[in-house]
Amino acid sequence: MFKRIKPIIKKEIRQISRDRRTLAVLIFQPVFLLVMFGYALNFDVRHIAIAVYDEDKTEASRDFLNSFLHSEYFDLKYYLSSQSEINAMLDERKVWVVMVIPKNFSQKFLSGQEAKVQILVDGSNASQATTVAAYTNALVQSYSIKVLSDLFLRKRGMTLALPVDFRPRVWYNPELKSVKFLIPGLMAFILTITAVISTSLSVVREKERGTMEQIMVSPVKPVELIIGKTIPYVFMSLLTAYMILGIGYLLFDVVVKGSQFQLFFITLLYLFIALGAGLFISTLADTQQVAFQLSTIFGMLPTFLLSGFVFPIRNMPFAIQLVTMIVPARYFLVALRSIILKGSGIGAFWHQVVFLIVFGILINALSWVRMRKKRL
């Protein structure tokens, strides 16, 4: 059996290495995406430009302002001197946020009344605006609590610790850097693209050129052909996966906390599914163009949108959450994040492993049945 698989593997590797353009895409795409996600598409919001119009100009108002500027979230860019400047600030996109402290701020504040502060946020980037609004809210809240307790204690002439000392600590990704969260997702995404698209294209290309027919009249069995064709792509996909990890380490200090063996196993398991899906698509498509479109619709898009890679699943509408249940990348991603970020063992994600095994057997059986029926 291996006697006939060997020439197929050799031929496939020759073809891959000769197709410079595809090879370049396969190598540079992960690097490009990683850098893009890591630097440009950073979902963290920091150093937000802010302009302040302080009508009150008292110690209290300055104190309030300082509580804002001491955080690394806001940078004071402009100190406004009239109401009329506010619109221009936002319209010309000089700042994201404008804070207006009214004249009676300290007066109301000190007399124990409700003091009002106006915060204007540029909502043209909705997701960023939400984050900014949340930060502002949190800062105002914490400032209020501090003032309230100070006031309370001063009146009684006492000192007292706050009953609850709220010091949040984020585990697994202490700096809350989204790039760390993105690297496992990127691995899943790129593996899907490489495995699904390249297998389906390589099979369909043989159909288009008629070489498939030439192989089918030879004593090569379909299973030998499939093994011979997929082995090179398994290696290439693994190479890509480890390249992403390497770049992740070099550029973003992402280290694999868990077991390397488990990481390898789960990646191989996912490749089994992705290659099966690629084969299945090649039984549906007769041209490379159709194969590419099907791979995009059923491979790339769900992995990007529905796996939890970019958009958290728990924020999705219920119906969409149900759909994500049949996206294998979702389970792969949970396992990957567990291994890479948390360093947890298989006990934490064995559900996912079971699902991936079931899905892998199903998709491969399905494509096998279709292949036999169509004789490829």
Added chain:
Amino acid sequence: MSEPAISVHNLTKKFHDFVAVNKVSFEVGKGEIFGFLGANGAGKSTTIRMLCGLLSSTSGTATVAGYDINEQPEKVKANIGYMSQKFSLYDDLTVRENIRFFGGIYGLRRAELKERLDWVVEMAGLKGREDSLAVELAGGWKQRLALGCAILHRPKIVFLDEPTGGVDPVSRRNFWELINKLSEQGTTVFVTTHYLDEAEYANRIMLIQAGEIIAGGSPKELKETHIKNPILEVECDKVVMAMEILQRQDWVIETTIFGTYLHTSVADESEGRERIRQTLAENNISVKRMDRIVPSLEDVFIYLIEKGPQAGKAQVG
């Protein structure tokens, strides 16, 4: 001759309601060049694909090299070579790599592969171009390389599905010389074509139309059986008008345009010559030349298509 190389009984292929091949039966002897003729869509390729195991048959049986196509497809595959009109080679591999790949999947050993590689390169006239990519080869060379790859494993039977499509006349002639050599060495060659001049190279011909065999025999037999009346080739002016006039005469059996001449079939040669000259002269058409010709397979083909039981159903390609 002992048992035939190919033996087909009532082979049928249906695609839903459409019957592509209808109860076809024939035998091909060992070492024969067997020409399978028919218009496009007549069922040639469907038959060849069933015999090679690329397509399952709806009913009927066939043995190829002594093995049943439905029961022992693996044995069949090991004993046949197949080449289609697409010249299915890997464009992005070199001549040598293509040969090595096909040799590899047929399980050729290293020493044997080396010997066959030299043979194919020599046969296809590709000496010195072993490292060129297949995509860079012109039609004729590509065709011979494809043939070489199909017969690397020295199959007993070679199936050629319209092997000369899109190839220049000189290459076509060279190709047929190769086919003749193969046949001399004892290989059975099963070839489909719609070039009727090529069919003259075949030892035996089978004519298929609308999925049914309508005639068979050697080219000579076919001509003698079906064309009993003399055929006169007439060179004259206003050919189309002349044809229309002659078609109306009840003493003319058949008349068709062949290029710029007319082929007219009559019951008696000398009487026919006289009547044609006279009839055309009455219509102010002057005859420049008139010769009795040996009928070509094209004459036979057209005769059979028009007289055939399914006449008019198949489009002549």
